[in-house]
Amino acid sequence: MATATSTTLAPISDSRKLRNHVATFAMYACFVIAMIPLVWIIWTLVAKGAGLLGDPHWWTNSQRGITSRIQGGGAYHAIIGTLLMALVTALIAVPLGVGTAIYLVEYGRGRIARAVSFMVDVLTGVPSIVAALFIYALWIGTFGLHRVGFAVSLALVLLMIPVIVRSTEEMLRLVPRDLREAAFALGVPRWKTIMSIVLPTAFSGIVTGIMLGLARVMGETAPLLILGPYAKAINTNLFSGNMAALPTMINQDRVEALKPAVDRVWSAALTLILLVMVLSLLGRLVSRLGSVKTSR
Amino acid sequence: MRGAGLAVVLLVALVGIFLTWKAVPSLLHNKAPFLTSRVWSPDTNPPRFGIAALLWTTVISSIVAMLLAVPVAVGVALFITQYAPKRLATPVAYVVDLLAAVPSIIFGLWGIAVLGPVLAAPNSGLRQGIENSLGWIPLFSSTGVSAGNVFLASIVLAIMILPIVTALSREVFLQVPRANIEAAQALGATKWETIRMAVLPFGRPGVISASMLGLGRALGETIAVTIILSTPNIGAPFDPSLWAGGETFASKIANAAGEFDTPQKTGAYISAGLVLFVVTFAVNAVARVVISRRKEV
Numbered sequence: 129m130a131t132a133t134s135t136t137l138a139p140i141s142d143s144r145k146l147r148n149h150v151a152t153f154a155m156y157a158c159f160v161i162a163m164i165p166l167v168w169i170i171w172t173l174v175a176k177g178a179g180l181l182g183d184p185h186w187w188t189n190s191q192r193g194i195t196s197r198i199q200g201g202g203a204y205h206a207i208i209g210t211l212l213m214a215l216v217t218a219l220i221a222v223p224l225g226v227g228t229a230i231y232l233v234e235y236g237r238g239r240i241a242r243a244v245s246f247m248v249d250v251l252t253g254v255p256s257i258v259a260a261l262f263i264y265a266l267w268i269g270t271f272g273l274h275r276v277g278f279a280v281s282l283a284l285v286l287l288m289i290p291v292i293v294r295s296t297e298e299m300l301r302l303v304p305r306d307l308r309e310a311a312f313a314l315g316v317p318r319w320k321t322i323m324s325i326v327l328p329t330a331f332s333g334i335v336t337g338i339m340l341g342l343a344r345v346m347g348e349t350a351p352l353l354i355l356g357p358y359a360k361a362i363n364t365n366l367f368s369g370n371m372a373a374l375p376t377m378i379n380q381d382r383v384e385a386l387k388p389a390v391d392r393v394w395s396a397a398l399t400l401i402l403l404v405m406v407l408s409l410l411g412r413l414v415s416r417l418g419s420v421k422t423s424r
Numbered sequence: 425m426r427g428a429g430l431a432v433v434l435l436v437a438l439v440g441i442f443l444t445w446k447a448v449p450s451l452l453h454n455k456a457p458f459l460t461s462r463v464w465s466p467d468t469n470p471p472r473f474g475i476a477a478l479l480w481t482t483v484i485s486s487i488v489a490m491l492l493a494v495p496v497a498v499g500v501a502l503f504i505t506q507y508a509p510k511r512l513a514t515p516v517a518y519v520v521d522l523l524a525a526v527p528s529i530i531f532g533l534w535g536i537a538v539l540g541p542v543l544a545a546p547n548s549g550l551r552q553g554i555e556n557s558l559g560w561i562p563l564f565s566s567t568g569v570s571a572g573n574v575f576l577a578s579i580v581l582a583i584m585i586l587p588i589v590t591a592l593s594r595e596v597f598l599q600v601p602r603a604n605i606e607a608a609q610a611l612g613a614t615k616w617e618t619i620r621m622a623v624l625p626f627g628r629p630g631v632i633s634a635s636m637l638g639l640g641r642a643l644g645e646t647i648a649v650t651i652i653l654s655t656p657n658i659g660a661p662f663d664p665s666l667w668a669g670g671e672t673f674a675s676k677i678a679n680a681a682g683e684f685d686t687p688q689k690t691g692a693y694i695s696a697g698l699v700l701f702v703v704t705f706a707v708n709a710v711a712r713v714v715i716s717r718r719k720e721v
Contacts, residue, residue, distance in 0.1 A: 144614055151616035155507050158499025159516065162590070165583045166523045169534050227428025235426060244429040246712070247436045253637070253708035254439065254701065255644020257674045261697040262439045265446040269690065286439075289432060347527025349647035350674070353681040375529050375647070382533060382651065397530050408525045412518070 170401070177398030180391060186399075190372075191360040196381070196389040203392075203399055205362040206377040210403070213277050213356070213373060214346050216366060217284040222338055224285075225292030232293070233300040234322055252290040259286040260351040267355070275355050277366035280373075283351035288341040295337025299330040332414050339411030343404045349375040374400040443698040450691025458695070462662050464676070466692030473692045475699055477662050481670035482700070484563070485574050485649070486642035488666070489581035494635045496582075497589035504590075505597040506619060517594065524587035532651030535580035540571060540652070543579070562664045570669040572654035578666075580648055585638035592637065596630025597623055629714050636711035640704045646674040655679060673700040 180186050180200065189202030228248065232241060263283040267273050303326050311321040327334075352358075352373050358380045359370035377396045381389045453470055456463055461474020500520060504513050558564040604622040613621060654669035656662075663670070671679070677693050684690040 140612070140614060144617070148614040148616040151619070152507065155499050155503040158496045159503045159508075161496055162500045162520060162523070162586060166519065166526070168538070169526060169530065172534055172538050173530070224428050224431055228432050231426050231429040236429065240426075240429070244433055247433045249712050250436050250705060250708060251432065253640045253644075253704050254436075255646065255674060255704055257644065257646040257677055258439070258443070258697050258701045258704070261677065261694055262442055264684070264690075265442040265694060266438075268684075269446050269687070269694075270442070286435065289435075293432070343525055347525075347529070349527070349529045350678060353647070353678050354684075357682070375527065378529055378533065379647070393533070397533055400527055401530055404525050404527060405522070408522070 173394060173398040173401060176391070177394035177396075180395035181398060186395065190362045191377075191392075192362075194360070196384050196386040199388045199391075201392065203374065203377065203396055205360070206372040206374045206396065207399065207403075208362065208364060209277065209371045209373040210346055210375075210400075212364060212366060213281050213284065213371070214342050216278065216281040217288055217345055218338060218342060220281070221285045221288040221292060221341065225289045225337075225341075226296050226334060228289070229293045229296035229300060230322060230326075232297055234318070234326070248290050248293045251286065252294070254286065255350075256283070256287055256348050257350040257354070259283045260354040262286070263351070264354055274368070275357055275370075276368060277356055277363075277371040280351050280356040280371075281366065283355055284345040284348060287348060287351075288345050291341035291344055292334075292337050295340065296330070296334050299333030299337070300326060302333070303329045332417065336411040336415035339407050339414065343407040343411070346407070347375065347400065347404050349379060352376045353379070374403070439701065443694055443701060446687075447691050447695035447698050450688050451695050453688065454692070464692075466689045467686065471688055471692060473695075475673070475696055478671060478673050478676055478696060479699070480664060481574060481653075482643055482672040482674070482703075484664075484666070485578045485581060485670075485672060486639055488575065488578035489585060489642045490635055490639045492578065492582035493586045493589055493638060494631070497586050497634070497638075498593055498631055500586075500590045501593035501597055502619060502623070504594055506615070506623065517591075520587050520590050523583070524591075528584065528645060528648045529651070531580050531584055532648035535576060535648060536572060536652050539580065540576050543576065544571070563666055570654045570667065572652050572669050573667045574653065574670055575666040577649050577652045580652060581642045581645055584645065584648065585641050588641060589631075589634045589638040592634035593627065593631050596627040596634075599630075600626045629717065633711040633714040636707055636714070640707040640711070643707065644674060644700060644704050646678050650675040650678045673697065 183200060185200060185202050186204075187202065187207075188204050190205035191201045191203075192205075194201035228244065232245060232248075235241075236244065260283045263279055263286075267279045267282065268275065273279070307325050307329060308321055311325050312318075316325075352375055356373060356376065357370040358376040359372050361372075363369045363371045365371075374396055378393050378400070381393045384390055384393070450466070450471060451458060454473060455470045456472035456474045458474050460476050461472070462477040464473045464477075465471065466473045504517050504520075508516055554564050600623050604626060605618055608618040608622040649672050653671060653675055655671060655675075656669055673696050677697055680693055684693065
């Protein structure tokens with residue numbers, strides 16, 4: 129250390145005190161700066177978008193037959209689309225993600241495990257538009273299929289897997305060694321130990337990871353732009369026809385100038401952020417309530 | 425279980441293979457130098473397209489975003505780990521994480537509709553000052569300010585990567601050995617001197633790799649940038665300035681998403697996507713190497 133020469137207890141000079149105060153002030157300032165956007169965004173959304181959310185039609189109707197000049201209408205078609213695509217994404221991504229995490233923690237040694245871990249990191253960094261282009265090249269470019277909700281889900285799987293792997297991995301590593309060894313000592317085979325000891329112990333943490341992953345994929349827009357065209361009417365078939373989602377509902381009307389359409393854009397944004405925030409809050413809550421007990 | 429692990433490896437390999445496969449035919453027909461040309465007309469016969477302009481806007485907007493975000497993120501991470509009282513630290517960290525949960529389309533919407541107009545007025549004075557003193561650099565000169573300019577996109581990107589950089593920096597600052605901090609304190613260091621002597625040197629590799637991961641996020645960000653940046657008119661001369669509009673890889677692809685009608689045209693956009701994949705892959709790989717090297721020490 130460069131300044132480690134003085135060992136006497138000389139009084140702290142004014143310039144050092146001043147520098148310390150300036151630094152402390154700067155840290156608090158950074159914190160305040162970081163808080164501004166979040167508060168500002170939420171305030172904007174509530175101020176501009178809360179109006180329509182109080183109307184029950186918003187939650188039960190679609191935008192079918194509603195033009196930019198007509199007030200109101202609903203977001204049900206987009207909410208159901210977002211939920212359906214996210215659900216199917218989870219059905220594919222969760223087994224793959226949890227399986228990968230179990231492999232990395234319980235089985236993985238050596239070069240293959242390192243390669244898998246590295247690829248999960250790579251997947252974390254893949255931009256959503258690249259994931260969408262990949263599925264486009266596969267689904268439409270190679271198989272000649274159409275742009276449907278299921279293709280969006282496939283692209284979202286790529287984005288959800290790393291979130292689930294990392295959070296599950298973290299939870300599995302928290303499960304005490306003693307538990308596993310106790311099971312082994314009783315002659316329980318490894319797969320049974322994992323199924324009946326390790327997974328139940330880490331269960332709440334895995335659920336948290338799934339919820340955070342869902343929150344992430346629900347807000348993604350790029351895959352929807354490329355693979356899932358917007359529709360104003362309700363469509364619950366993931367394999368045919370255009371299907372609405374909240375992000376594309378926002379994107380559809382964002383350049384509109386007429387007030388009824390602009391209002392709907394902000395209301396859809398508020399609905400989306402509510403959905404995502406509720407999921408991530410629930411996720412944190414689950415992890416707090418049922419986290420792995422490491423201390424005894 | 426091993427199957428699931430290998431599936432992930434296969435998946436990433438497939439992404440690279442499929443993008444390359446679909447991009448190559450168009451690249452072979454391309455009559456413009458792909459890496460250095462700024463034209464983009466993939467539907468003429470023969471097609472002519474290059475990525476120079478896209479690469480410039482993508483890289484410059486992300487680097488400015490990183491430069492804006494990292495100092496604040498390090499400050500917040502230090503605040504959480506070193507300054508905030510214990511009872512406050514967890515909720516504060518949590519609120520910063522909430523920022524990461526905001527969908528990017530909402531950042532874009534807010535950026536162009538709310539933040540842009542608010543910044544426009546005070547910004548113009550600052551911009552004039554920068555322009556007068558540094559205008560000889562093309563980056564800071566302007567031929568007319570666009571409402572959806574690269575600088576506004578950078579500010580929004582900075583807000584978006586702030587939580588990631590903060591979370592990772594916080595993690596490394598928490599790992600600083602107690603002994604290092606106490607040694608500094610025993611020498612009579614003030615809190616700030618302790619941070620400079622013990623916390624920052626220990627955390628530097630972590631902060632560097634956190635910044636790189638943030639950069640990777642910013643490079644690939646799609647919808648927020650697409651909403652904010654105003655697309656230059658077709659045939660308009662390329663403007664490298666921060667005050668101009670532009671297109672990034674991601675926004676170019678997103679803007680064309682509805683019109684992938686011929687394999688040749690699609691291939692041009694997929695080749696842009698492939699470059700984006702390679703660039704983000706490289707940035708992330710460097711970040712991981714920096715982090716893992718520190719672990720071995």
